[in-house]
Amino acid sequence: EDQVTQSPEALRLQEGESSSLNCSYTVSGLRGLFWYRQDPGKGPEFLFTLYSAGEEKEKERLKATLTKKESFLHITAPKPEDSATYLCAVQAPGAGSYQLTFGKGTKLSVIP
């Protein structure tokens, strides 16, 4: 059974204090790993897709990396507007590719 575990559950940072969020996964033949951002009362907003170990993608203060067992979302010099819940999801190959298995998310709070 595909599993996704995100840590920590909650993270509180001072503005400018860089850190990383972790997403550990077990899936047979990862087809894709997705990062989303979710603001309170809103739907998940797509951030990144990673397909193979060693791949990295960046967007503003965010950088996502992927290994064979986990992914990290690095946040450099965060600002209060980066406060949100960050969701990780994995996609299996074949018939399971239509389904994403989500983690429970990491709630990030950035304090001015």
Place this chain on the structure above:
Amino acid sequence: NAGVTQTPKFRVLKTGQSMTLLCAQDMNHEYMYWYRQDPGMGLRLIHYSVGEGTTAKGEVPDGYNVSRLKKQNFLLGLESAAPSQTSVYFCASSARLAGRSTDTQYFGPGTRLTVL
């Protein structure tokens, strides 16, 4: 482009009542999905559709029905609502890629449903 839209945004039902949630997408996506999100749990797939006129069960399908009569619309029905169906419901869609695979899912803003 509006992307993925959902109606209504909020709804309160009494146990046993029925309702339909509507999802619409203007991205010409082949695939559409319905998820529910509950506190302390990840998003869980209810039903999905790989094309007009097709539907399939996801992880938690019991108590729900769906229909995809038009490519751009995906309806989620609750025939007899139960308090356990109190949740936030999200619709998503994704494009068809080479072969029969798909990729990034784009989500709507959600419907908050309370069943008393």
